[in-house]
Amino acid sequence: MTTDQAGGEWTLVVPVKRLSAGKSRLAGFAGEHRGELALAVACDTVQAAVSCPSVVAVFVVTDDPLVARRVTDLGARVVPDPPEAGLNPALVHGAAHATALFPRAGTCALSADLPALRPGELERVLGAAVAHERSFLPDTPGVGTTLYATAPGAVFAPGFEGESRRRHRELGAVELAVEEVASVRRDVDTPADLAEAVALGVGPHTAKVLARLGL
DSSP, X not given: OOSOOGGGOEEEEEEXXXXXXXXXXXXXXXXXXXXXXXXXXXXXXXXXXXXXXXXXXXXXXXXOHHHHHHHHHTTOEEEEOOTTOOHHHHHHHHHHHHHHHOTTSEEEEEOSOOXXXXXXXXXXXXXXXXXXXXXXXEOTTSSSEEEEEEOTTSOOOOOOSSSHHHHHHHTTOEEOOOSXXXXXXXXXXXXXXXXXXXXXXXXXXXXXXXXXXXX
């Protein structure tokens, strides 16, 4: 580590697209409720993250006003999404805000697509990340990444999208091997992903939308 991390504390940076652009691969399943489902998934992710004991603040990077209102109600802070910047620059932008306010906390980028996220499982992952300057957690398929963490003072340089597991390894981040944290690894992009998340047990916002869809 580059500096002492106060009590193993973390700030989380969660990127959320405009609802009109989110969850495009679920359009056939959710139909006119696609935006509502995208919002519900993000809200369940943020609600669990806010409830994690070692998390001192959650920063949601978004330019969607409805998302901003809902996550603020859940206890998150909103950072405006830089126009046309892309995912990784948006995360760096959010991380800069987080570091400015909590310089002794570690900084962690977290996928917004984790509707089954459990605070206790996230806590175990963050507990493992404390031992490393830069680390990440692969997604369930083992190709992408759901979490990227840096110690205080370390360069925050996420490489999300596409084959991000390989990219984060190449960038020198340590892959975390933490057992029984399926809810932190199961991000949702497709109906099959969503079915797996439902099997794990989704949060109340997602469950409410799925009930309206007859599930």
